[in-house]
Amino acid sequence: MRIDADFECGSIIVQELTDTGAILSIRPDTETDYFQWFYFRVTGAPDIARTFKFANAGEARYEKAWQYYQVVASYDEKNWFRVPTEYDGSTLTIKHTAVESTTSYAFFVPYLTAQREALLQECESSLLVTRHSIGRSYLGKQLDMVEIGDAVHPVRKIWVMARQHAGESMAEWATEGLIKRLLDPLDSASHALLSKAKVYVVPNINPDGSALGNLRANAAGVDPNRSWAEPNDKIPEIVAIQKAMKEIGVDLFLDMHGDEERPFIWIGHPDVNQSTKAKQIQHQLAQELAERNPEIRPAPKGYGDVVIQKTSRSDNLSFASNWVAATFNCPALITELPFAKPAHMSEDTMLQEGCLRFGRTCVEALNVVVD
Ligand SMILES: [Zn+2]
Structure with a gap:
């Protein structure tokens, strides 16, 4: 053997x-x-x-x-x-x-570079999509972003990012579900959403860490989702996406993750001061997702407390969702898909098909809440 x-x-x-x-x-x-x-x-x-x-x-x-x-x-x-x-x-x-x-x-169903490249090439053949490189990783890999939508008048700018944490491949499966649905010209939810918004998707912001077989870190050993307050040259991935976000603007942000411990999907909210409108949209988006995904359970109790305990108030901007919500005064959610089979479901609904389906439901939920 x-x-x-x-x-x-x-x-x-x-x-x-x-x-x-x-x-x-x-x-x-x-x-x-x-x-x-x-x-x-x-x-x-x-x-x-x-x-x-x-x-x-x-x-x-x-x-x-x-x-x-x-x-x-x-x-x-x-x-x-x-x-x-x-x-x-x-x-x-x-x-x-x-x-x-x-x-x-x-540990979970891998999502490999060849798959990403095939999906990005499919994107490139669509008139709806422009493929961008927003910069390079620590080891020099392209950081891919796809801009989806061809509306010309001022539209909402929705950002979706996955795999800050290298091994959370379920997040990238989810972005594939979301991207493929947006590319379907016959899909009414996609069509409606893209008439009022552009969707900017970064399917893997930590390609080095993923390829190296890491759980969280990039190639320099830095946890991307603890680096947003002051990213340095050891985490060029976050420097690059912050620059792109500032150039383009952000009206709504989804930060996609996987949760190692909890056997269900949960949705996390930012832990910073936000406008009432931003909070309302977040709440509604979380509800719309819950209606479409029976695997969702309430966010772990005290999730915000955990965040505060680990970091002081002043540096909780090191989390992407907090930094984006604070910088753009916009709604921002964390989605956490489980590594484990959802404990309250009789079937194992969260292997790759379930992750793709979750991504597809994001299109419908976004369409409901984006004006
Ligand atoms: Zn994560």
Whole structure:
């Protein structure tokens, strides 16, 4: 049996390997000491019961995540399914009898550069879309942004950004759902929204971290969503998007994430002073999303308190949603899709199809609240 992770987004450390399993440890993000993302491929004879033990799972960034967790696996990298795991408080164990000779296991369904590039090329063939590069990542990758909509009179400017946190691939799946729906000329919600708004989508603001197989950090070890107050040259991704936002303007912002611990979707609100109108629109948008997504549950209690505890009041502008809401006095929401199967749903509705569907519902919800 062989275990590989030497490919895009791949990450695992093999400590011990036998024919019936392995002892693994999860590798820390680049230049940091926290970890949780993994993605590796096992090659070997099928129909053998194998056991994979993650020896350092108990020290992962979000240790509680393992409580509800089931690993995602695939034989062809297209169709992903869950495999149950066991967690004893320190070790996470996968027991699986693969029916093919190659099996991929990941923290969540990966979203790779080739997929993004294919989607961006599809965008480029649409008359509705202009593809931009807003700058370069720490390692020099293009930071792609698509401007969707051809209305010429003054229109609302909606920004959607995903994957500040490198391993939160569900967020990028969601932007694909949103983008593809906006490209459909026969879709009435898209048509209506684009008659009054332009939508600026950054599907992956942290392409280095994603490709490196990080959970959160960029290639310099910086957490993008703690860097908005004063981004420096170690986080050029945030310098670039702030510049683009200031040049273009922002009337509404969605910051898409994944939540490691909570087995449901939740929507977070900014924690800064905002106009009553901005708050009203945020509230309405969150409600419209909840009506369309039964996986949504109320935001974790005290979410705002958690934010304040971790950072002082003066630097809570280091969070994207707070910075955008404060800088543009506009509505701004965080959307958090789960790594785990939604606990209150009988079906596992939040693999990649569910994330795409969530993105599609954003179009309808935005159309209701944007005037
Ligand atoms: Zn995140």
